[in-house]
Amino acid sequence: MSRRVEIYLDQLRDRLSFMRFVGLALHQTVPDAKTIWLYREQLKQAGAIEGLFRRFDKVLADQGYLAMGGQIIDATLIAAPRQKLTLEEKATIREGGTPADWSRHKRAQKDRDARWTLKRGRTKPKPEGHQRQTIQIAVPIFGYKSHIGIDRRHGLIRRWTVTDAAQHTQPQLSGPAGSRKHGQSRLGDTAYRTKRNLEVLERRGLSERILFRRPPKRQLSEQQAKANASRARIRSGIEHVFAAQKHRMALFVRTIGLARAQVKIGIANSAYNFTRLAWLSARVAPT
Known part of the structure; x- marks a missing residue:
């Protein structure tokens, strides 16, 4: 449980205004x-988190928030506590096994599903004379990867899945973006522009709006550069979802195992849709 949640619970115990807000009486x-841990554990054991998400998605459809304007897909890394393991233990876990000398208690405390990966990026260019230089960076992260698809019109999460952090984004295109009921177009960044993904979209009769990848040692054509600029403005909407979860919700996986990570990230996805619906409801009613 995050430190922010602990603060909220402490305030709930100390302040009458907080108790009234959540509907608790003094004797309760x-x-x-x-309590929160047991609630998430029951969701995991029942396998109910995906069903609850689909149930709320039906509520959205009943209120007129239909996902017919296309879907934006992307993935982000969700960090987890780093594991202190030896090289031999890491090799055994990568192969899907468990070190033989681990006790039952140690096995319960070590996350064998999360993986290491590198988050690559670039620093902002700094002008030096007539040249603009950028520095490529790679930050190691241990944890999981959250793949989501939001509808282009309303910005609501419609499909999601969770994998370990080392899983590539390409195979997840057919998961979050596999349904025709979310519109005909699929929009994603350059990581999704592969021959296999393009064939999947064409076979399903879906139009692709995936950003073009710059060829090695060459520049994009003028038409491709304009297309990328237009698509990037639309695709940026999914970054607001990730920013809300990581900063406002302080999303961090402190649980053990992929199944519990799926529950925690699934709850975060549902919570985002709750707040998004409240914001949409305060605006013009949907058509």
């Missing part, structure tokens, strides 16, 4: 960290 017990 305030939930603690164990």
